[in-house]
Amino acid sequence: MSDAREEILDRVRSALAGTTASPEPVASPPGVAAGPDTLDVFCERVADYRAVVERCSPDEVAARVTAALPEGDVVVPEGLSVEVPGARVDDGLSATDLDAVAAVVTDCRVAVAETGTIVLDHGLGQGRRAISLVPDVHVCVVRADQVVPDVPDALALLDAGRPQTWVSGPSATSDIELDRVEGVHGPRTLHVVVVETAGG
Amino acid sequence: MSRTFVGMPAFPEAARAALGDTRLRHNLAHATGTIRAKRARVVEEVDGWEDLRVAGAAVKDRALHGLDEHLLTLERTLTEAGATVHWARDAAEACAVVARVAKDHDAREVVKVKSMATQEIGLEEALAAEGVAAWETDLAELIVQLGEDLPSHILVPAIHKGRAEIREIFLRRMAAAGRPAPDDLTDEPAVLAAAAREHLREKFLRARVAVSGANFAVAETGTLVVVESEGNGRMCLTLPEVLVSVVGIEKVVPTWAELDPLLRLLPRSSTGERMNPYTSSWSGVTPGDGPQEVHVVLLDNGRTRALADEVGRQALRCIRCSACLNVCPVYERVGGHAYGSVYPGPIGAILNPLLHGPGDPRDDALPYASSLCGACFEVCPVRIDIPEVLVHLRTQVVDAHRDDPVPKPEALAMRGTGWAFGDASRLGLAEKASGLAGRVLGRLGRSALPGGRRAAGRLPGPGAAWTGARDLPAPPAESFRDWWARTDGGRTEEDRLEEGRAGEGPAVRGRTEADDEPGGAR
Numbered sequence A: 001m002s003d004a005r006e007e008i009l010d011r012v013r014s015a016l017a018g019t020t021a022s023p024e025p026v027a028s029p030p031g032v033a034a035g036p037d038t039l040d041v042f043c044e045r046v047a048d049y050r051a052v053v054e055r056c057s058p059d060e061v062a063a064r065v066t067a068a069l070p071e072g073d074v075v076v077p078e079g080l081s082v083e084v085p086g087a088r089v090d091d092g093l094s095a096t097d098l099d100a101v102a103a104v105v106t107d108c109r110v111a112v113a114e115t116g117t118i119v120l121d122h123g124l125g126q127g128r129r130a131i132s133l134v135p136d137v138h139v140c141v142v143r144a145d146q147v148v149p150d151v152p153d154a155l156a157l158l159d160a161g162r163p164q165t166w167v168s169g170p171s172a173t174s175d176i177e178l179d180r181v182e183g184v185h186g187p188r189t190l191h192v193v194v195v196e197t198a199g200g
Numbered sequence B: 001m002s003r004t005f006v007g008m009p010a011f012p013e014a015a016r017a018a019l020g021d022t023r024l025r026h027n028l029a030h031a032t033g034t035i036r037a038k039r040a041r042v043v044e045e046v047d048g049w050e051d052l053r054v055a056g057a058a059v060k061d062r063a064l065h066g067l068d069e070h071l072l073t074l075e076r077t078l079t080e081a082g083a084t085v086h087w088a089r090d091a092a093e094a095c096a097v098v099a100r101v102a103k104d105h106d107a108r109e110v111v112k113v114k115s116m117a118t119q120e121i122g123l124e125e126a127l128a129a130e131g132v133a134a135w136e137t138d139l140a141e142l143i144v145q146l147g148e149d150l151p152s153h154i155l156v157p158a159i160h161k162g163r164a165e166i167r168e169i170f171l172r173r174m175a176a177a178g179r180p181a182p183d184d185l186t187d188e189p190a191v192l193a194a195a196a197r198e199h200l201r202e203k204f205l206r207a208r209v210a211v212s213g214a215n216f217a218v219a220e221t222g223t224l225v226v227v228e229s230e231g232n233g234r235m236c237l238t239l240p241e242v243l244v245s246v247v248g249i250e251k252v253v254p255t256w257a258e259l260d261p262l263l264r265l266l267p268r269s270s271t272g273e274r275m276n277p278y279t280s281s282w283s284g285v286t287p288g289d290g291p292q293e294v295h296v297v298l299l300d301n302g303r304t305r306a307l308a309d310e311v312g313r314q315a316l317r318c319i320r321c322s323a324c325l326n327v328c329p330v331y332e333r334v335g336g337h338a339y340g341s342v343y344p345g346p347i348g349a350i351l352n353p354l355l356h357g358p359g360d361p362r363d364d365a366l367p368y369a370s371s372l373c374g375a376c377f378e379v380c381p382v383r384i385d386i387p388e389v390l391v392h393l394r395t396q397v398v399d400a401h402r403d404d405p406v407p408k409p410e411a412l413a414m415r416g417t418g419w420a421f422g423d424a425s426r427l428g429l430a431e432k433a434s435g436l437a438g439r440v441l442g443r444l445g446r447s448a449l450p451g452g453r454r455a456a457g458r459l460p461g462p463g464a465a466w467t468g469a470r471d472l473p474a475p476p477a478e479s480f481r482d483w484w485a486r487t488d489g490g491r492t493e494e495d496r497l498e499e500g501r502a503g504e505g506p507a508v509r510g511r512t513e514a515d516d517e518p519g520g521a522r
């Protein structure tokens, strides 16, 4: 395959003969600016995707999360910010084990108001990618101070070296006569609990 | 269908074929019209959309103009992150890499995320020849695969299938491929989607090897990005032990921060959403999370040929959003199969000839499949001037055939096209003629396309040259212009179709180009 490598690189170089590339990264136009309504926009836009979204204070969050859970087993990642009574902490469950679990609760890394997106980087409190994928209900806890206005703000905070999952609403398809159907393979229910601290 | 023709056989067969065509035309018009309207709404809400387009084009140009350096950087960062990098000059080399990885793991099957790169290289067939089954996991691709059909649209590949047909396919074919469809399967979309979920989940849970494409490959960080809707992409990228991603070399983005304009442009242009449901990114191997053996195949397969064309190279900026298909009057009428390629529509009309070079009769005709109306350029999120490239390629085709003893049919076709499009009333007449022909050919056509649709062998008049090289789906009985006039540019028809959807939120959430291809993980 090293022949292929050399040949492709040669072809690229001869195709580009006489062309110069800009050495500087392209600066994107700025995103939406932060404002007093950033959190409102986030909640509206999450709801637009037909996800469930609710806001609460820090001392209500555990009860809200518990109320959002369906019947059945619940898995949580290590280091989750909320206590979930009876939940099993992931210790490397197989995909088949996870398939028998009804719900997962995770924190997130950052959230984007403009697009109604939560981003997991699968660190502490978020867990391996598989645990927030296989169960049918995903409850995600978002702290108000994790919500940034737009996509460039999120990219600046994220570490590309970590695996990431950007989630905007529940899984969906419109492949059958363009009829929108929630949930093909990902969690069919996305429940976002936004925790507002005093003054913010 | 009020008119009848003397001598026309009125067989139920023929009637069914004609109805099938009506559905296809309806589906395509509905799909493109709905997505167009959604796109327009979410694009309008972005201040400075034009600046974003300029930035998106600049990022891709910067990547392409320094491609050799960025590819070397990407190879290094991927390797440092624990991935194995392969280089493939052509489809055969790329397929061989994937087959070898599957065989190294004794895998008789792999799960696949929709990816235009893997379709382009014919991976499924190549793996089948090696005794490895490649399961499509995207709902539309599953429908197409089980139905032994071909995709017709980048974003909604099964748009030519109605729900009753899909139910039939599931009932007949699922059992042979794995978990059968339930006996009480109805044709409700939600019920059909649930059957697909069950059928595929079994495969996700047992698959050991997955194959994907990528929408973007960040050189600086060795990160691949897959944009999708359904979650089948996440399944493939997360659960199997081994992951092979086939990535066209033009997917490179120099830095992580430069993903920004592209991630803001793609979903709004593609499915008309502020953001697609799922975007996954990964850099090589993450210990304890996801596949522990990661391969990346960097694919040329004609891309360097396109890169060498100074006018045409802009086509490599394409992020496979499919916006240009949805605004194209030619695409809306002929559908995706007529382009004879996995890349249909305006982008296909320039990309296929650029990747393959002049000489192939199918490709040589493609630059003529356009009225040069410019709508594709207006919506393209990375500002590819498709009309400019079309004109440029026409010149190449003519030059390549200058010494032919007999004029190339396309040269004549071009004169015909110019004649018809040069005058609105003549275009109307030409369309009436082909609509009439559509009604006749739709009933009499002897050949059938893979989807079971009637194929019109040849168009009459100047169009004959273009259709000579391919099966053209029977033209709709109602022309685009007639339809436009009747429905006030689609507004009255779409209003009707949208009724009953109000309050349901976004009506369309198809895949976003996933993969590299929209589709990739779509």
Ligand code: SF4
Residues within 6 Å of the ligand: B317, B318, B319, B320, B321, B322, B323, B324, B325, B347, B376, B379, B380, B381, B382, B383, B384
């Ligand atoms: S060429 Fe077409 S598919 Fe490609 S980015 Fe432009 S509009 Fe989208």
